[in-house]
Amino acid sequence: MLKLFQSIFGRETEKERYPESLIEAAIERAVDGTDSRLRLVSGYKKQLRPAIIHAIDHVVALVERTPPPVAAGRADYRSEQRLTALFASADHMLEVFGNGDVLKAFRDGALGSSERVTAMLLAERTEKKILGKDLVGDRVQNDVAQVVINFGGHRLVEPTKDEVHTRRQLKRRGFDHLLTLALKRMTEDRVQRADLSQQRDLLRRKLSTLKRGGWSFEAQEGARSDPEALTTELQAIESELAKLGSDSGLLKARLDTLIDLLGQAEQQLWASDLVVHLDRMNIQRDAQDPSAHRIELLELQNAAGRHLVALMVSLLPAELPPPKDLSALAARYLG
Numbered sequence: 135m136l137k138l139f140q141s142i143f144g145r146e147t148e149k150e151r152y153p154e155s156l157i158e159a160a161i162e163r164a165v166d167g168t169d170s171r172l173r174l175v176s177g178y179k180k181q182l183r184p185a186i187i188h189a190i191d192h193v194v195a196l197v198e199r200t201p202p203p204v205a206a207g208r209a210d211y212r213s214e215q216r217l218t219a220l221f222a223s224a225d226h227m228l229e230v231f232g233n234g235d236v237l238k239a240f241r242d243g244a245l246g247s248s249e250r251v252t253a254m255l256l257a258e259r260t261e262k263k264i265l266g267k268d269l270v271g272d273r274v275q276n277d278v279a280q281v282v283i284n285f286g287g288h289r290l291v292e293p294t295k296d297e298v299h300t301r302r303q304l305k306r307r308g309f310d311h312l313l314t315l316a317l318k319r320m321t322e323d324r325v326q327r328a329d330l331s332q333q334r335d336l337l338r339r340k341l342s343t344l345k346r347g348g349w350s351f352e353a354q355e356g357a358r359s360d361p362e363a364l365t366t367e368l369q370a371i372e373s374e375l376a377k378l379g380s381d382s383g384l385l386k387a388r389l390d391t392l393i394d395l396l397g398q399a400e401q402q403l404w405a406s407d408l409v410v411h412l413d414r415m416n417i418q419r420d421a422q423d424p425s426a427h428r429i430e431l432l433e434l435q436n437a438a439g440r441h442l443v444a445l446m447v448s449l450l451p452a453e454l455p456p457p458k459d460l461s462a463l464a465a466r467y468l469g
Contacts, residue, residue: 143302152190160186160309164392167313168320172389181389185396192399193308197301199405200432203252206231206447215427216445219412220257220285232454234290248451252300253293255445257285259408259433266417281418283410285443300446308403315402315437316395320388401437408433408443 143156161182165172172178204214211217211224221227231237237253261283268278292303395402411419411426419426435441 143305152187156190157183157186160190163309164313164316164396167310168317168392169385169388171385172392175385175389178389182393182396185393189309189312189396189399192403193305193312196308196403196405197304200254200301200304200444200446203297203300203446203448206255206449208453215429216431218414219283219410219416219427219429220255220288220443220445228454230288231290231449232456234293237290237293237454248295250448251293251295251451252297252446252448253290254300254304255447256287256289256291256434256442257445258287259441259443260284260286261418283412283416283418290447297446297448311436312396312399312402316392318438319391319395403434403436405432405434405444407431 161179164182164186165178175181204210204216206214206217206227208224208228211221211227217227221230237251261281264280264282265277266280267274267276268280292300292307294300294303408431410429410431411421411423412429413419413423413425413427421428432444433441434444
């Protein structure tokens with residue numbers, strides 16, 4: 135079960151030239167990541183194989199289309215318009231990078247001495263309509279309708295020592311995200327028997343646990359746990375599912391759900407180019423406006439209606455502020 139928190143993309147993969155070991159690992163990961171009782175369905179591997187390969191094709195292509203990392207040091211902030219759009223200041227940017235739980239864990243680990251760290255930055259984009267001052271013709275006019283684009287909820291995922299390793303981890307996360315969507319669909323199946331309600335609740339617990347283990351691009355539900363603790367939690371859920379027995383018809387339906395979703399991976403998780411023209415206050419402008427800067431970003435979207443701006447960054451750990459000591463802050467305010 136601990137393998138659920140390891141990557142199946144152990145080395146570079148090429149579309150339509152995957153080693154058999156990768157396909158086999160992906161099949162077993164898909165089963166373990168949804169309902170492990172699917173192994174009771176006769177021929178589950180053969181049935182899953184085409185959909186698995188299709189899903190791998192999709193996530194590999196999705197990650198490979200991601201632009202190279204952007205240098206995100208203090209000296210890079212003013213000259214890189216994507217960074218000035220995403221962050222209010224260089225200090226804000228470095229504070230966000232330094233306070234990420236994933237990055238702190240990386241920094242404290244064996245790779246903490248790396249000169250640079252590559253990671254994927256995710257942020258939520260919102261648009262707000264306001265009335266503000268603007269130059270209309272040659273006169274300043276009040277109450278002009280404007281649209282401000284803001285970016286919030288910044289977080290880093292898959293920080294590693296270089297771009298190659300981060301891309302491998304992103305492929306794993308993309309594949310796992312598809313599995314969480316399949317598991318979510320299984321939890322929403324109509325309950326027709328009393329024990330199915332219990333199964334649904336167990337699968338929901340499993341979905342929440344996997345998300346906390348980094349199986350999704352969405353924000354984590356609850357505090358991030360270490361792999362061993364998550365494995366123990368998952369094993370308990372699997373044991374409870376096993377006690378409920380199996381229904382061949384139900385399991386076949388769930389296998390069909392998994393096959394259908396992975397076979398339509400491009401309709402479940404995709405990326406689109408986001409081009410906006412913003413001034414220094416992040417107010418949307420016409421492309422011909424002299425105050426407008428053309429900002430090109432990538433936006434991840436899924437079938438659940440979620441969308442996140444994604445930008446791969448290369449940062450300098452030496453520039454990051456020390457992590458905040460929350461206990462010391464609390465003592466200061468309470469003392």
